[in-house]
Amino acid sequence: MRRFLATPAGRALLALMLVLIVGVVFNADGAFFKVGTHRDALRQASVYGILACGLTLVVIAGGIDLAVGSVLALVAVCGAKMAIHWGWPGPAVVAACLLIGGLCGGVCGGLAARLRVQPFIATLAMMVFARGLAKYVSGGMKVSTAVQNADGTYRYVDVPGLFRFIDTRILGDNVSMVSVIFALCMAVAWLALAQHRWGRYLYAIGGNEEAARLSGVPVIAAQACAYVASGLFAAVAGLCQAAQEQQGDPETGMGYELIGIAMVVIGGTSLIGGRGGMGLTLLGVLTIGYLEKILSINAVPEAGRLMLTGAIIIAAVLTQRRKGT
Numbered sequence: 001m002r003r004f005l006a007t008p009a010g011r012a013l014l015a016l017m018l019v020l021i022v023g024v025v026f027n028a029d030g031a032f033f034k035v036g037t038h039r040d041a042l043r044q045a046s047v048y049g050i051l052a053c054g055l056t057l058v059v060i061a062g063g064i065d066l067a068v069g070s071v072l073a074l075v076a077v078c079g080a081k082m083a084i085h086w087g088w089p090g091p092a093v094v095a096a097c098l099l100i101g102g103l104c105g106g107v108c109g110g111l112a113a114r115l116r117v118q119p120f121i122a123t124l125a126m127m128v129f130a131r132g133l134a135k136y137v138s139g140g141m142k143v144s145t146a147v148q149n150a151d152g153t154y155r156y157v158d159v160p161g162l163f164r165f166i167d168t169r170i171l172g173d174n175v176s177m178v179s180v181i182f183a184l185c186m187a188v189a190w191l192a193l194a195q196h197r198w199g200r201y202l203y204a205i206g207g208n209e210e211a212a213r214l215s216g217v218p219v220i221a222a223q224a225c226a227y228v229a230s231g232l233f234a235a236v237a238g239l240c241q242a243a244q245e246q247q248g249d250p251e252t253g254m255g256y257e258l259i260g261i262a263m264v265v266i267g268g269t270s271l272i273g274g275r276g277g278m279g280l281t282l283l284g285v286l287t288i289g290y291l292e293k294i295l296s297i298n299a300v301p302e303a304g305r306l307m308l309t310g311a312i313i314i315a316a317v318l319t320q321r322r323k324g325t
Contacts, residue, residue, distance in 0.1 A: 008268025008275070012283035015266060015312075019290050028297040037293060039174055045289025046182035047072075047244075049282075050237040051260035053182075053189040054105075054230030056281045059264055060193070061226045062206040062273030063112060063119040068234040069256035070130035071104045073249070075238025077134045080143035080248025083160035090162035097235045104130055105231020109224030123227075127257070134250040143248035159246050166243035178240045185233055190278040192229070202226060206273025262313045263288050 023032045031037055051068045058065045075097045082088040082096060104126060111122035146154045168177045193199035201222040204212040213219045237256075242248050267284025269276025288309070295305045 008270075008280055009283070012266065012268045012280050012287070016283050016287045016290070019287050019294065023290060023294045026294065026298050028299075031297045032294065035174060037297065039169075039176065041289050041293035042179045043176035044292065045285050046176065046178045047237045047240050048256060048259050048263060048288070049182045049285040050185045050233050050240065051256055052263040052281050052285055053185045053278065054233030055257075055260045055264050056267075056269055056276060056278060057189060057193070057202060057226045058119075058230050059261075059269055059271060060206050060273055060276050061202040061223055062209060063223065063226065064123060064261070064271075065105075065108065065227060065230045066120065066123040066257050067104065067108055067126035067130055068230060068237075068260060069253035069258075070127045070134065071101055071231055071234040072238040072241060072253035072256060073251070074104070074130045074134040074137070075101055075235045076242035076245075076252055077138045077143055077248035077250050079239050079242050081137065083162055083242075084143065084145055084157060084247075085147055087160075090160070090165070093160075093162055094239065097239055098232055101231040101233075101235025101238070102228050103231070105228040105234070106224065108231070109227030112227065113220045113223035131250070138248060138250045140250065142250070145246065162239075163243040163246055166240055167246070178244065181236065181240060185236060186278055186282060189229075189233075193278060198222060198225060203274055206270075206275070208274070259288065259309070262309060265313060 027033060051072065054068065055065055078100055079093055079097045082093045083090070088096070108119075108123050108126050111117040111125075112119040145157050145159060147157055148154055166177055166181070169175060170177060170180070193202070201212070201217050201219075204215065204217050205219055205222060209219060238253070241252055245252070263284035264276070264281055265271060265284070266287050267276070267280035267282070269280055269284075291309070291312075292305065295308070300308075
């Protein structure tokens with residue numbers, strides 16, 4: 001048992017168990033024991049979790065992606081424009097949003113992998129650019145079901161079928177469709193890492209980029225694809241966010257990249273690259289998701305939540321350094 005707890009998986013599982021114990025003790029008059037609380041905790045963590053899927057791929061390859069929150073906002077605005085204002089069919093909206101997310105990720109990958117710009121700088125630039133583009137596309141306003149007519153008046157349109165589908169619940173209203181989408185994203189990312197040659201390339205690059213290059217690994221292509229994948233996952237998260245809010249908000253997603261990175265780190269994926277996995281990220285998503293929900297039902301102010309999350313991130317990083325992971 002002691003040997004297991006010394007592993008990243010053991011420490012991540014221990015962190016999750018400690019958070020659940022806190023929930024049992026501070027249960028807000030039994031609210032923690034209700035099915036709806038757990039359903040809502042999973043739903044609220046799902047958008048962050050989708051971002052964390054892409055971030056895990058990038059971090060394992062030794063990179064970082066600060067742009068995912070802004071890409072999420074850009075896709076949410078564009079998706080709302082296409083679905084609500086322009087009346088595009090659902091498949092066309094999904095395809096266009098994935099293209100937008102993939103292009104943003106491709107630019108980050110090109111800058112970081114091909115032009116050798118520091119990933120922090122490359123994705124920071126995209127974070128600012130995508131946020132500005134989201135505000136430009138939306139005119140600085142939320143893209144909602146209130147559509148402006150030519151004479152300046154407004155009319156209200158129905159919520160698109162795509163948004164209603166994403167925002168539904170299944171299995172007797174006990175599981176949110178957003179949580180199902182998160183599970184599918186997690187499965188796809190796991191298959192890419194565990195079963196595909198590209199996943200082995202990412203581990204090799206994160207472990208030792210020069211050694212990977214000398215071994216014949218296509219470093220530039222593999223790294224660039226990691227950023228493209230992160231952009232695609234951010235696009236999926238953007239659609240889910242827009243569907244849940246039933247609008248495209250250019251201000252949404254602020255700070256989401258930090259929460260996503262926190263989930264990856266708390267799960268045990270090493271920030272220096274080469275070690276980690278989707279199972280660890282899942283534990284990190286559940287830990288942060290339940291922590292947020294427990295603090296919420298106990299009416300802890302947002303300032304306290306942010307400070308506690310920051311302290312947990314530092315503790316997780318220090319634990320990785322102490323254990324040499």
